[in-house]
Structure formats: structure tokens, C-alpha cells
Amino acid sequence: MASLFKLSILTPEKTLFEGDVQYLEAPGTEGYFGVLAHHAALVTALSVGTLTVRAASGTEERWQVAGGFFEVSNNVATVLADAVTVAKS
């Protein structure tokens, strides 16, 4: 069982996702990066791209983000996105 961390995906208008996840892949300004549980504290800006989340159950979900921020510390991760749409898989 992969260890989990808490993730919330927030937009200025609403909370899009909140829950425990195994893995997150996000489009940083310096390229895509992946985050697993117990990641070192990190703050980074996001660019336009696909956000992939593997939930606790193992199912993957994708969203399109158009810039924003990502923060993780102490196994709590937050995506602050400017605009998000559900990506077609």
C-alpha cells in the first residue's frame, strides 16, 4: 500500500478536490514534476498543462490547469489554480 498525502485543489471560485492521494503530477514552470507522500516542503508556480492525480483507490483523474501555484509541506499539498477544466482521458 502506497502511503498517502492530503491534497486539495482550489480555484478562486470553489474547491475542486479534497482528499487523500497517492501521487500527483503537475505542470511546473520548469517542467512537469511528480509528488509522492513525504515530499520535501516545496512552493512552485504552475504553467498551463495537465494535472494528474492518483487517488487513494488507485484511480487516476486529470484536469487541465491554466497556471497557478503548488505547495506541499508536511504531507499536505495544495494546488491553487487560476482556472481548471476536466480533461478528456
Place this chain on the structure above:
Amino acid sequence: MASPKDLRRRIRATKSMQQIFKAMEMVAAAKLRRAQARAQAANPYATKITAMLANLSGSAAELEHPLFKAREVKTTALVLITADRGFAGPYNTAVLRVAEQRLKSAAPGSVQCVVVGRKGRDYLRRRGHPVLATHTDLPGEASLELARQITSDLTERFVRGEVDKVEILYTHFVNAIVRKVLTETFLPIGTGTVAQSAGSGSAIFEPNAESIFAELLPRYATAKLYASLADSLASEHSARMVAMGSARKNAGELVDSLTLTRNRLRQAAITREISELVGGAEALN
């Protein structure tokens, strides 16, 4: 004394007004629920971005950004958030009264307004106060698009040096009955607005703290303006709901008293007629 016919007409008119008030009250109640949900949905983002900003300004030593720098205040822009429509009780007048005081206390010409909502625009135009920009024909729900537009307009003016300070005047929604008109400093995003916290300190910043800071500030400003818009909209609907509720009640009381007068008048007419008949019959005897 009104004639029975006039009275009947007034009763009918008041009753139909009462129905309109009731309908408007219910519409406002429904819109209030939606506006409130929207305002609350914006909360997590606003809280988080504020925390991030505090964290960032606390951990990285010297961060500089034009939006973050306070300077000597010569001109102030005052953002007034009002409604497009009236019939909302004291909602618009409360904001405008505070604005009027603010304008009066400052040196003439040193405070200019950016006005949201038709009511505010009309008021300022009547009074001849200087207006920088107006935003009317507001969407029915708090719009992020509008918040972005106003924020980018204001930040540009601020960076260009047209204004040295931006304040927002809006109505804070406490609950369905209580509202508060608040004035908050919007720009510069000062150390006053962002509580300096020690933060985690050791976080990695990618690409670096400065560029994240530069990206974060405009978004923080937008989130703040959006929150004020959403808050004001909830206040507007709650003010309208309360105003329409009491209008409906007053109309009901008016109908009751008019009906009473009408019945008295009718009874008086009947009594008079009977006594005339009796008098006539007696005269015949």
C-alpha cells in the same frame, strides 16, 4: 374622506403590491442562498493564498515588488461596491454615506472613485465627484472575470503612479439581518494586510522566491477583490430580502386598516339609509 370606490381601488392596489413584495422577497431569498454559497466556496482559496503570501514574505528575507511597496499617499482610489438595482433597503445608501464621509474628510481631488454598480455611479454623477472608472450591468453572480478586470486596471494605475493607494469600500455579510460597511486597504499589499509569520522557513522555492512572489501578488489581489464582490452581493440580496419582507408586512397592515375603514363607511351608509327609511315611514303616519 375617501369615497367607497376609492377605498376599494386602494385596497386592490395595495394587495397586488403586497404580492409583488412577497415575490421579490422570495426571489431575494433564493439568490441570497446562492450568493452565500458562492462567497463561502471562495474561502479556502483566499485563506490559502493569504497563508502562502505570509509564509513567503516571512521566510524569504527581502522581497521587493511594486505592489508591495507603500509610498507617500497623494491620490487615493476608492473602490465603491454598490448594486445595479435599488429596492434593497439601506444597502446602497449605507455604502454611499461612508463614501461621502471619506470624500469629505480628504483634500478635494485627492480621492477618486472606481465605482461598481449603477446606483453608486448615479450617486457620484449627481454629486459631481471625480470618477476613475465605472463597472455597471453586473452579472447576477459574483464574477471572477470582473474581479480580474478591476484588479488589473487598478494595479496598472498603481504601478504607473496614478494612484498611491487603493481602498475598497464594500458591505460585509455577517448574517441575514446584520451587514457591515467596511473600508479595507487593497493596494499596496502591505505588511499590514499580510500577517508576517515565521512559516515553515525551509521550503524550496521553484524557480525562486522572487518570481513566485511576483506571480502571487496579483492573484492575491484578485482573490481579495472577488471575495469583496461576493460578500457584497450576498449582502445586497439579504438587504433586499429584509426590505421586501417589511414592505410586505406594511402592505398587509395597510390593507387591514383600509378594509376596516371601508367596512365602517359601508355600515354608516346602511345605518343612514335605514334611519332615513324609518324617518320617512314615521312622517307618513
